[in-house]
Amino acid sequence: MSVLDREILSLMRRASEEAIMPHYRTLSASQIENKAADDVVTVADRAAEDLLCEGLARLNPGIAIVGEENVHANPQVAELLSGACWIVDPLDGTNNFAKGEAPFGILIALADGGVVQSGWIYDCITGRFCAAHFGEGAYIGGERIKAGTTGEVPPVAAISLVFLNEERRAVIKREIAPHYRLVDIPRCAAEQYPRLALGENDVSIFERTLAWDHAAGSLWLNEAGGKVARPDGSPYRVNEWERRGLIGAASPELWQAMADLYPPEST
Template sequence: MIEKIADLIIDTAMQELVPRFRALAAHEIEEKGPGDLVTVADRAAETRLTAGLLALVPGCTVVGEEAAHGDSALLDKVGAAGPVFVVDPLDGTANFAAGRPEFAVMVARLERGRPTAAWIYDPLGKQMLQAQAGGGTFLNGERIRLGAAPVLAQARGVARTRFLDDPWRSRLEAQRGAFVDVGSTLCAGHDYLRLLTGAVDFLLYWRTLPWDHAPGALLVAEAGGISRRPDGRAFICDRASRGFFRLSTRPCGGACARPCCPT
C-alpha cells in the first residue's frame, strides 16, 4: 500500500502540478489570507489525492489543507482512531506561483494523531521520501540513516522565527550567533529533504500544522533523528497544531544548548 500511495502522489504531481508550473494565469492565483496563496494547482491536486486515497483505503478520512481552510472542523478529525490522511497537495505554494522550483507534495497517515506512514515528493527533482513506522526511511528506494550532528558552532540549519512567541523568540535570538541559520526554502518539504540528505543539521518551527510536519516528523524519526517538543514530547497532531517543534539528527537529552534546544 505504501508504494501505491507513492504512485498516486507522483501521478498527481505529474498531472496537476508540473504542467501548471510557470504557466499560471493571474486569475488562477488567490489569497486565502495576507500572504497566504492558493492556486488552481493546489485545489486540483488535493481533489485528485483525496479521491485516490479514498479509493485505495476505503473508509479512511482525508484532511487536506485546502478543505480544512474551508471547514476548520475537519481539524477535529486528525486525532481520530484512523486511518486518517493529512494532505498538503502543494507545499510551497508561494514558490510555485513565483516560478521557483522549491515545492513538494506531502502526505501522512495518522493513527490517533501519530504519524504511521509518510511521503514527501519533489516533482521537479523526482525525489520521493517515504517511511513507515518501524520500517525506516527511504529516498528513491535507498535507505537513509542520519549520522551524528556536529557541535553547535558547526551546526547549520533552519530556525524559523516568524511565528515564535516570547520567551522562545528571545532565547533563540540570544543563541543566533552560535550557529549558522541557512534560511528556509519556504517549503517544509524541501527543508526536510535538505535535513535528510545532510545539507542541514536541524530544523526548528513553531506553527506545526499537521500537513506541514506530520510527514517530516516520521521521516526524520525513522532515519534515526529526533522530532519533538522542547519538553521532550513526541510529535503528535492535534487540533491546535502549535507548540515549539524541533528536529535534529541525533538525540541530545534536552540540555545541550544546541540551536534546536534554546534554553
C-alpha cells in the same frame, strides 16, 4: 518498496504531472489567492488535493481524509485528526510555486489516534520519493537511509522566523542564533526534512506545526535516526496541530543542544 509505497508514489506522481507541473511558471494573477498574511493558494493546490483525495478514497474507503484546503474551507474537518485518517498537503511550498520557484512538493501521511503511522514526501521537480512507516526505518526511492549531520562547527541551523511576532523573533535571534551558522529556510517542509537527514542542515525550529506540513516529515526524520519533538521533549501529535513550537535535528544530540537553548514562550 512495499505495495502501499508504490501505490502512494504512483498517486503523487500523477498529481504532480497532471495537476501541479502544468501550472509551474504559467500561473496568472487570477489563479493565485491569498488565504492569510504571507500564505497563498493556487489552482494547482486545489486540483492536486482533489486528485489525491479521490485516489486515497479508492485506496482505502474506510479512512477519513484531512486535506489542507478542505480544512481551510471547513475547519471542522480538522477534528478528524484524532482518529484514523490520511493527511494531505497537496502542494507544500505554495509560496515558492506561486513565484515560479522551487522547492515544492507533496506530503501524505497516515495517522491514527494522533500518532503518525506512515509518511511520504515527493519532490515534484526531482521526483525524489521519501517513505517511512513507524518502526520500519526511513527510505528514499526504496533505499534505506540513515540521517547524517553536516559535521560543521558551529552546526547549521534553518530557523523559521516567519510566523513569530517581533518580540519572539528578537529572543530567538539573541538566545539561539549566536550558537549556529544560520541558513535560509526553504519555506517547504517537503524539502526541509530531507535536508536534516542528508547532511545539508543540522537543526531546524518550526513555529507553526500544521499537521499537513509536519506529519510525514516528522515520522520520516525520526525513522532515519534524527529527532523531531516538541521543545519540552514530548512527541509530535497531529491532533495537536495548533500547538506551536517544534524542533527537528539530524541527531538526538543536536536536538538536545537546541532544546537546551530554546527559550520558553514567557521569555
